[in-house]
Amino acid sequence: MNSKNSLGKASKGSVCLKISNNRIQLVFTVAGQRHYLSTGLADTPTNRKVAARKAALIEDDIFKEKFDPTLEKYKPQSKLTTVTPIFTPDDEPPKTPLLDLWTQYTEFQRKHLEETTILRDYGKIEKRIRKFPKQFLEDAINIQTYLLKNYSTEVTKRTLKHLSACCNWAMRKRLIAENPFKELAKEIKTKKTSQVSRKPFSRACVAAIISAFEHNTYSSKYSSVPHSYYAPYVKFLFHTGCRPEEAIALKWKHIQKDTILFCEAVPTDVRIRKATKTDKFRYFPINPELQTILETIKPEKCTADSLVFPAKNGKELDSHNFLNRVWKPIVEQLVNEGKVREYLPQYNCRHTFITLCLEDGIPSRRVADWCGTSVNVIEKHYAGAIANIQVPSFGLVQAEL
Incomplete structure (x- = not known):
């Protein structure tokens, strides 16, 4: 309103x-x-x-x-x-305010969806509707034209799909008689988007990245927060393959004697603590290397609800700021110096962990359990990691007589 x-x-x-x-x-x-x-x-x-x-x-x-x-x-x-x-x-036909309809649809969906989804996805659509020059249901064609002029084809198509879903709901509730957005999204042809890069860092690249963080190789002496402050967080990502939002949400009460409980996440864009992406909790085994990382950073005085990887202000890390202000400058500098093959974002620490596990012969089922994903995803998207495995020799070939 x-x-x-x-x-x-x-x-x-x-x-x-x-x-x-x-x-x-x-x-x-x-x-x-x-x-x-x-x-x-x-x-x-x-x-x-x-x-x-x-x-x-x-x-x-x-x-x-x-x-x-x-x-x-x-x-x-x-x-x-x-x-x-x-x-x-002038006694024109009645018009239906699109924003009112979307607000009711959002309130209905709020009962079924996570708050983060409402804020992140439905909130974006609401902001776009408020910018429409014409904001009535009957202006669907004009709205499609406006979107194409002001947004990418991908965003336009996605927005029209949402509006069409809203109208389908409104028809089921007998709030409107027809859906003017029904076919508009289909008219828009989008380019095939490239798949998300799941490239891993090599072991040598991982070592170079961790070393740069630990030794403040590219950290300004005037910086209030040296890069070494984030070294434990980076090492943790490489050693567990967890999602960044899961590491950010981690509290000391989740660290047990020999396991880590991943049960919450804090997405940076909405800053709301929620369940993990799969809505399932999982346990991750602590090996000696991981034990050392955790023992090194654990404060002498901390409560069960203290964050394991807090920002300097004591609150949750902002992974977006970390990515752009710390991670990206460091990795790009390492690329320029030939110490890292190519730039990859921090999320690829997860892909690196999965890939290295598969290269070391760890079963897909075990890796999937550790990382909170499915065997199908592991085998579909990371099959390239085990492409160099040779067909085994059974010593059955007899020498020629």
């Missing part, structure tokens, strides 16, 4: 007056259901007072638990719909 069109922010049980196309609407939520009640009144000082009295009546009924869920008690002559049609002064 745009602040300039709203006369107040509706909290739970309160009714907000909203101005849409110079008409007053009442917006409120009861038992998790969002309602948009068209008063049919033009936006004038007198009509605002009338609408305020109707709002007070609804609030009083909610408070006294006398709320009429059919809304018949509060309806004006114009019909209430969950997404309120807006009538123009």
